[in-house]
Amino acid sequence: MSLLRFEEKMTAVTRFWKENQLGLAPWLFLAPGIFMFLLYVIIPITQSMSISLYEWDGLGQKEFIGFANYVELMDDEAFYTSLKNNVIWLVLYMLAIPGGLFVALFLNQTVRGIRIYKSLFFFPFVMSQVVVGLVFSWFYDPNFGLMNVIITSFGFEPIAVLADERLVTYGIIIAGLWPQTAYCMILFLTGLNAISTEQIEAARLDNAKGWRMLWYVILPQLRPATFIAIVVTVIGALRSFDLVSIMTDGGPWGSSRVLAFYMYEKAFSEYGFRMGYGAAISVVLFGIMMIYITWVLYRMYRDERGA
Amino acid sequence: MFPKPIEKTSPITQRMYKIALPVALIIWLLPLIAVALTSIRSAGDLNSGNYWGWPTSFNLIENYTAVFTNSPIAKYILNSFKVTIPTVIGAITLSAMTGYALAVYRFKSNLIIFFMFVAGNFVPFQILMVPVRDLTLQLGVYNTTTGLVLFHVAFQTGFCTLFMRNFIKALPFELIEAARAEGVNEFQIFWYVVLPLMKPALAALAVLVFTFIWNDYFWATVLTQGANSQPVTAGLYTLNGQWVSAWHLVSAGSIVAAMPPVIMFFLMQKHFISGLTFGAIK
CATH class of the missing domain: 1.10.3720.10 (MetI-like)
Structure with a gap:
């Protein structure tokens, strides 16, 4: 019984994949690259912009100082x-x-x-x-x-x-x-x-x-x-x-x-x-x-x- | 051909050209030749001020052996390989997929994502420095080759995506359509249809990324310290500070450090140049 249901589920997944693969595939291919690039390049750019508004020695507490830098x-x-x-x-x-x-x-x-x-x-x-x-x-x-x-x-x-x-x-x-x-x-x-x-x-x-x-x-x-x-x-x-x-x-x-x-x-x-x-x-x-x-x-x- | 082929000019011009070629080359490489010559001199020559005269002895083997025995340069070189090879594999794997996705599929944000990779690739390193160093510390991989690999893979993915995407775009799209009509799924198309055709692009990127990463100095100084994890570029800088007047050793060390990318270049020249000049012709 449960096996049957499992198979049913699988065919549903397969069908969903078959119908949508052209829409989904690019995102699956892109995911790892985009993840790494966001993590190490894009997000750090915004972080740097925000850090530039602080006085910070890299270890201790950051102190917000606006545009003082x-x-x-x-x-x-x-x-x-x-x-x-x-x-x-x-x-x-x-x-x-x-x-x-x-x-x-x-x-x-x-x-x-x-x-x-x-x-x-x-x-x-x-x-x-x-x-x-x-x-x-x-x-x-x-x-x-x-x-x-x-x-x-x-x-x-x-x-x-x-x-x-x-x-x-x-x-x-x-x-x-x-x-x-x-x-x-x-x-x-x-x-x-x-x-x-x-x-x-x-x-x-x-x-x-x-x-x-x-x-x-x-x-x-x-x-x-x-x-x-x-x-x-x-x-x-x-x-x-x-x-x-x-x-x-x-x-x-x-x-x-x-x-x-x-x-x-x-x-x-x-x-x-x-x-x-x-x-x-x-x-x-x-x-x-x-x-x-x-x-x-x-x-x-x-x-x-x-x- | 432009300029006019030299065979069609007067014999005097031809002769002059043949003399000019080696002369120009020697002038062009003069600083490098100077270093190569220094690297085989004895310490005695340098101490007595005989920098450019005929050497009293040729210490090729002594100096190069000394570099390896007196310094951790072997360790530095090993570190460079530990950074470079995984980066090449990682960046090429990720960008083969992103490049494929951006070249083959039409979807709304396609061009925006592509431009994100291209633009990110031009960004000055310094704006990434503080946050990336922080992230590396948080991940517990500061001062390890892994920390460098992770960053390099991410950053090189930008350049490689640009390259791969344009390369795949130039392939005949009918191949993919034909495969789809046969009911081949998208992953199989990537693996069995497109990837085999990408071999020249993969080879070109492999040599380019190898050279870029081997020669990286900035990130090596930001993310690593000490001989246990530093690659050879940063190591050479440290050694330069230690061997203050031992120029014969510094020059031998420099030549050793420059060797792997140079060998790579000569072995894979065709791929290297086709990668570097990609887009230089329409």
Whole structure:
């Protein structure tokens, strides 16, 4: 009797599944991914926003202080230094895009061994930024770094790039441009490969060559590659934490800080954790990033509609 | 082809190009070459100021052995594997499912969920830092490789979902319709029809995620401390502080730490590049 009822129940479940599987299946597939993503990404964003309204050392009681952290930020010179450096990063990092294009054009040939050359040019991107940072720290070292060996051999005074307040940020950015240019290069190489030979030949017949060819024929066809290069370069610039931490630890005297680094420094400061203040800095950084994310999403939305 | 193939240019240009290639490569990799050369020098050379001259002795084996015997780098590397491999498996499993759901089914919130994954992927790490550290502490996995794996799986699912979804969208939808008409259920379609076609995407994501996670430094410093759980990126930073003037060891250590993703890249170059440049061509 009960067995019969059980079977009846099962067939009901099966029928329900059969009738609704197209509606249910996507949610079953999505559930684990959405759960993890909400737990570790989406919810923490809102939590950070709320923590930024508190004074909190990470352990004890949180004390609600409204917008006091943000008010404090307005008068924090270190915050402005970080913000200014972020802008410098953002602007100079863009050099990776023409730089990558230039290297890609240089390497887009079919001579023997060119594949190995392409891989080796791409090398810096595969290494960790920690390694890149260490590599450049030695390269810049005023006593024995290769850069200064070269400079002094031309009769100039050695330059302590990472100890000079005016130069330090640029020195770190150059280190960052190294892997980033490699990344853009590989994007453009792929893009160049996909350009139809017929179009190029046709343009050649019309006497297009050199710069004109690049500007009017090649670049328009490289638009998808350029878009991705911009996307990854902006993210790279705003995420610049590793190199600053490895190469200078924000120094000298905090002059190479960026927002990402300053936030970490405040939250885990040796003078006591200031999670609320750190969170406020990260909310500002998030706000800047949000402008840009909106632009990317808008473009994707347009493409989705168009498709 | 653009620029003009070099074979079609004058012999002088061709010759110049062939000389320019290795010269450009050496300049490009100069900082790295410097490190590689330092890593085989003796401590004596460095102490006597012979940084760039001809080394008095080649200490390749001594230095690299010293790195492994004088430091917990083997432990760090093991930790890196313990973080990286489960993350690759976890993120790919989750995103194969989310990507499939978002590519194949039409439902109202589809695009919103997709954009949530995409947007989350661009978020600065710092806004997640305090709450994620807190969550990790509460779950009792702070300072363990598990804690890092959980976060990385969740975060990488964003990027991987974007990739998988677009990849599946480009597959012929008729295959799925035909299977449905045959009465094959949705899970079987996923497993037997779509998944086998996704092999290139799975391979590309596996190498990419491996490299990203192996090279992660920020989360390693936020969620772990000490040689028992720290991966090699964070470990290298610690060692750099300890070996203040032992540059030959620091450089050897750096090269060791960079090896696994480099090997991975050379073995799976095609997949790596196709993953990285996905979307760069229409």
